[in-house]
Amino acid sequence: MEIENRSVEFIPENERYGSVKRLFTVWCSANMQVTTMVIGALGIVAGLNLGWTFIGLIIGNLIGSIFMAAHSAQGPHLGIPQMIQSRAQFGVIGAGVPLAIVVIAYILFTAANGVVMRDSIKAVVPVSDNNAIILFGALTLIVGFVGYELIHRIGAWMSAISSIIFTLAAYAILKHGLPEGVWLLSGSTFKFATFCLVVTQAASWTLGFGPYVADYSRYLPSSISTRSTFWYSYLGIVVGSTILMLLGAVMAASAIDVTTDPGSAIAKLFPGYESLAYYVIIIGVLEWNVMNLYSSYMSTVTIFTGFNGTSRISLLTKFSIMAVVAIIVTVIAIAAQYNFNAYFSDILIAQVYVLVPWSAINLVDYYLIRKGRYSVPAMYDSEGIYGKINWNTLFIYAITVIVQIPFMELSFYKGPIDKIIGTDISWLPALIIPGALYYFMNRSKRLHLTPFDGTHLPTTSMANLKNTGI
Template identity: 55%
Template sequence: MNIERRSIEFVPDEERHGSVKSLFTIWFSANMQISTAINGALGIVLGLNLFWTFVALIIGNLIGGIFMASHSAQGPHIGIPQMISSRAQFGVKGAVFPIFIVFASYILFTGANALVVKDSIQAAVPMSDNWAFIVFGVLTLIVSFLGYDFIHKIGKFLTVLSSIIFLIATILVFQLDFPAGSWSSNEGFHFATFMLVISFAASWELGFGPYVADYSRYLPCSTPTSKTFLYSYAGNVLGATWMMLLGALLAAGIPNFTNTISSSIAKMFGPYAGFAYLTIFLGILLLNTLNLYSAYISWVTVVSYKSTGISPKFKFGVMLGCIVLATAIAIGTKENFDAYFADLMVGQMYVLLPWTAINLVDFYLIRKGQYSVPDIYDDKGIYGKYNWTSLTCYLVSVIVAVPFMGFSFYEGPILKALGGADITWAIGLAVPALLYYLLMRNKVNVTTTRQVEEEEEMSIPIAKE
């Protein structure tokens, strides 16, 4: 079995391969697992009925998926990992700031996934929680080390397996008894909670943004942007929405569902519970692999400015360090998982939204897809060491959003004034997008013109539509 040899460097045309359809299977399968279901269950846990939970989840996924798929479309076009392209917006060294935040998010989610899947591991082989975390970490490390092509193969397999198992679960869930008024549009509505659930769903979609292009960067550069977008959007939104709605149904029909997620689903299958446990485990393993693989790429981006390959020994060492850290987080938070997971979902949204806005405005509205790949690896190139304008836009956007924020340990004054309605996602997108566009449009237009002229003279290609 071949081990991927590339990491943060550009993928040349002769190594491009695969079908754009693989983007549907990788993102559909990545969502067909119980972490996604937990997100859907939160609406019920927080007091909405099924009708309003469904509406909020659908709206959040439809909105968030747009931004996720827009990032995915950059992969074949530029041929480099998602976060390293941030050097074009923040500067070669300035990009370390948002990249490190994203790296931390990957590690936290890797720990959260271990907490979610431990029941499935313990159902197969009785062991302590801590040993379940370690076993899961080792398997995640192995798959992540094998890399891009192997991850896509697992995605294709799990698309079929997960669809079968969770289709059966979806049919079986309607045999449960739901509380009176669950489907009434006249009951069970709380505006603040409704907006929070929209935020949870949108945050889930947006959480894939910082690494979605990592899994499309090997596609041929001739791949149409529209197809990259559509296959990524369809796979992610369909998979996430399905599992979130199923999670809401399970939470409404099974008391304390979030405390016994894996076993609650598996018990529905009676004597065939083993197949359900296996599917649950493999689904979380794939999602965890995506997190660890991209955490590795992000860390290498932070510590290296080279455009050359990384040795397998170094790659393994970085991945091992990441999984050890994530496992330690799982062990440390296992007693307070619900609050940890909810804070993690909203927290990642607050810090990722400004990056998403800046990255997409830069790619689609300002530079319009024109990037110099060699200069992304050169702190003396056209992108410079630091882009203080971008960094200021990012920090100002986070500061502006603070009064709108809500955690288990903090509620902003504007959030309180709005009765707990979380609209931070709208603020977090609008403010940095507007600031960055107004401050950078003239600067970048001049730079792009000079860039094209200089690179034509030097015969260095740039990525174009």
């Protein structure tokens, strides 16, 4: 298998390949891993019963996945990485602001995975805590450097293998029964603040894939319909994330510690086969970790290439940047490993504050303002039609982040509105305010749509965009 030599540049039609069904397996498997289980367990740990936790997790996944899949549908149509497309809204250099935030978010998540896998690594390799995290980081770097095709192949295999192991795990737990009353949906078991928190955490998880989801659909032929791209991505993430979150909730309700060491919690359900289970668990989280590292690299390169218009990156530069990111991730993981629960909860919620406004702006521009019409060459030219910096968009983005402050709830801060309501609902203003402001400030652009440049863009029919079924 060859190392991927494409990076932030446009993927020409003669290099497009693959089936849209790949999107189901890559997103199902990326979510069918033990870190996703931790999300499901948080509601139980916070005091909500199993019935209401199930409902909150399902609602959050169904809502958040809509936006993730809508971003995925942009990949085959434009043939470029997700965050490059943000240059059309923020300007070629201005896009560096949301890009830098995305890089930070994924570095923190990648570090979290290193902590989650520490004890699982130690179970199969006799190493110290720190060395286990370093080893997982090194594996992530190697697979991430090989790139796109290897990631998809791992996804295809792991979607099947992970399904088997987690199905058996669910059976092992349920055959012993659950504590009485955990499903009760009476008013006395409902805690509004905790229920809203569960919905937010589940939606945040799926929304978090938005800034890089098109990175894994950009090689698909442009003839693939937007509807197909949307639904295969949507169903993949909904199936994978919902099933594992529900399993995490069931395990927590059964008094199994999921948040401290989810890998061991699953492996111990397979006496005599624990080592095999550990290997499957490690590879499952490794796949998602690789996707985070791969897209952190893509976003980092996008920031710096905005200044000089570069679109081709050498393999040496690619490895160097990935290595630096991997080292930073490893250092953070080692530092945060003994205070993980607060760390993980904070980054899960905090990403809503910064990624959801970007998502709203991007989707409104793509589906309502420009309707998929972009000049890809102009996205690499700071003197082109998208300009260096779009101050109006940056203003909308900044205002939205500021407006959310009273709604915020973190381990070290509670906003005044959060104290009144009793829960963090910041994702609602984060979604509505920037989308509405961007639409009304840019609706005149609909009369001056950017035409396709047939030399550089795929000859995708606009019928694909109109026939979305979204």
